[in-house]
Each structure stands twice: as structure tokens, then as C-alpha cells.
Amino acid sequence: MIEIKNLSISFGDQEILKKIDLTIRENQITIIVGQSGTGKSVLMKSIEGLIEPVEGSIVIDEKNLFELNKHELNETRKKMAMLFQGSALLDSMNVYQNVALPLIEHTDLSEDAILNEVTEKLELVGLKEVLTKMPSELSGGMKKRVALARAIILKPKYIIYDEPTTGLDPIIANEISNLILKLQSQYDIASIIITHDMDCIRKIKGHIIMIHDKKIVFDGTFDDFNNDERKIIKEFVK
Ligand SMILES: Nc1ncnc2c1ncn2[C@@H]1O[C@H](COP(=O)(O)OP(=O)(O)OP(=O)(O)O)[C@@H](O)[C@H]1O
Numbered sequence: 001m002i003e004i005k006n007l008s009i010s011f012g013d014q015e016i017l018k019k020i021d022l023t024i025r026e027n028q029i030t031i032i033v034g035q036s037g038t039g040k041s042v043l044m045k046s047i048e049g050l051i052e053p054v055e056g057s058i059v060i061d062e063k064n065l066f067e068l069n070k071h072e073l074n075e076t077r078k079k080m081a082m083l084f085q086g087s088a089l090l091d092s093m094n095v096y097q098n099v100a101l102p103l104i105e106h107t108d109l110s111e112d113a114i115l116n117e118v119t120e121k122l123e124l125v126g127l128k129e130v131l132t133k134m135p136s137e138l139s140g141g142m143k144k145r146v147a148l149a150r151a152i153i154l155k156p157k158y159i160i161y162d163e164p165t166t167g168l169d170p171i172i173a174n175e176i177s178n179l180i181l182k183l184q185s186q187y188d189i190a191s192i193i194i195t196h197d198m199d200c201i202r203k204i205k206g207h208i209i210m211i212h213d214k215k216i217v218f219d220g221t222f223d224d225f226n227n228d229e230r231k232i233i234k235e236f237v238k
């Protein structure tokens with residue numbers, strides 16, 4: 001479980017988030033929505049321990065992120081996978097090398113075992129034929145899927161998707177939404193999805209959190225979100 005309490009984040013005198021409280025439960029999909037620039041990516045980066053808050057705490061599996069030493073922080077980060085807003089594949093490495101990288105860095109598996117793991121994960125995302133291709137030879141949707149295979153290779157407990165379907169055509173976007181649901185059902189995972197994409201939200205129907213004007217203005221089920229009469233939510237849902 002991730003528990004965020006009284007969290008405020010600023011850059012210089014620009015206040016981004018103000019005293020927010022938020023709980024991310026295990027085996028659940030949490031969808032974070034809000035207009036562009038409201039601090040969704042900033043919130044996710046702070047959960048990864050990449051941005052320090054002005055005040056408040058982020059407790060991941062009972063450990064306060066900002067009280068951990070370097071080793072403990074690394075161990076906690078290993079439980080969390082992040083699919084960045086761009087796919088963030090390394091352009092100089094082929095698909096196999098990209099997906100294998102976390103295993104090479106964090107485990108002492110043999111080459112054969114790594115090849116097995118990588119092949120299995122690429123199969124899961126429907127891409128086992130692209131092992132030796134370079135990222136530049138892949139479409140946007142394929143890059144996302146390779147990034148997804150890499151994100152799950154260390155069997156994370158939490159996976160954070162930052163705009164997983166943005167910039168993809170509706171058919172590919174729908175495939176990615178299906179893939180997120182498939183991973184959720186096959187692995188014991190808590191998924192956190194940041195998105196603007198109402199098609200993706202309608203399909204996945206997770207627990208919805210909406211950030212607006214530095215605060216959380218909605219925290220509840222998809223159905224309640226869909227029926228909320230407030231203007232900022234109606235404008236978003238339409
Ligand atoms: N490292 C940084 N230094 C200074 N300001 C930053 C930094 N990162 C983000 N910001 C600012 O914080 C605000 C929130 O940014 P963030 O990227 O979280 O928005 P977002 O909600 O993810 O938007 P989008 O939907 O467009 O991705 C923006 O005003 C941005 O300029």
C-alpha cells in the first residue's frame with residue numbers, strides 16, 4: 001500500500017500540490033486524472049523518490065520514502081515500475097537489450113535465463129518477433145509495448161503508467177488498455193495510471209483520483225465520477 005499524507009510540492013515559489021492525502025491500494029487500479037500541468041507526473045515522480053516534497057510523507061509498504069537510506073530506497077524502487085510518458089527506450093540498444101537491462105543490472109541470472117524471461121515478457125505484450133529490432137524501427141504502439149515488457153521484467157508490486165495511450169491511434173490505444181487489464185489480472189500488481197484518455201478510463205474503470213488546482217477534488221469509483229455534477233468533472237467526462 002502507498003499512503004500519501006499532507007503532501008505539498010513546490011518548485012521555487014510555484015506551488016504544484018498542496019497538502020494532498022491519497023491511498024493506493026494493492027491489487028487495484030488507480031487512475032489519476034486532471035488537466036495538463038496540474039502535477040500528475042510530478043506526483044508520480046515523487047512516489048518514485050525523484051522529487052522531494054516541501055512537507056508531508058509518502059509511505060510505501062510501511063516505509064517512509066524520505067527516511068530511507070540509499071540501499072533501502074533502491075530496494076523500494078525495485079518494487080515499482082514506471083512507464084514514462086515517452087517510452088524512454090534506449091535508442092542505441094535493440095529490443096532484447098532494452099528489456100533485459102533491468103535483469104542485467106539487478107539480478108545475477110544466466111544469459112539463458114535472461115533470454116527466457118525477455119522472450120516470455122515480449123510474448124505477453126504480443127511482440128516476440130521484434131527481439132533484434134532497434135527502437136527506431138518500431139511504431140509508437142510497439143515502443144509502448146516494449147517499454148511495458150521492460151517495466152514488468154523485475155516483477156514489480158506497483159506499476160505506474162504515465163499517459164500510456166496518449167498519442168496512439170484509437171485501435172492501438174485500445175490494445176494498450178487491454179494489455180494493462182491483462183497484466184493486472186495475471187500479476188499481483190497495483191496499477192496506477194495517469195491519463196486524459198476517457199476511452200481508456202471507461203474501459204479500465206479503476207478507482208479515480210482527480211487533481212485540480214493543487215488539490216484532490218475527487219477520490220472514488222468510476223461510476224460516481226461519471227455521475228458527478230460538478231462542472232470541472234462534467235467537462236472532463238464529456
Ligand atoms: N523539474 C521541474 N522543475 C520545475 N518545474 C517543474 C518540474 N517538473 C514539473 N514542473 C512544473 O510542475 C507543473 C506540473 O507538471 P506535471 O508535469 O506534473 O504536469 P502534468 O499534470 O503531468 O501535465 P500533462 O498532463 O501535460 O503531462 C508544471 O507547471 C511544470 O512546469
Ligand SMILES: [Mg+2]
Nearest residue numbers: 040041085162
Ligand atoms: Mg504528465
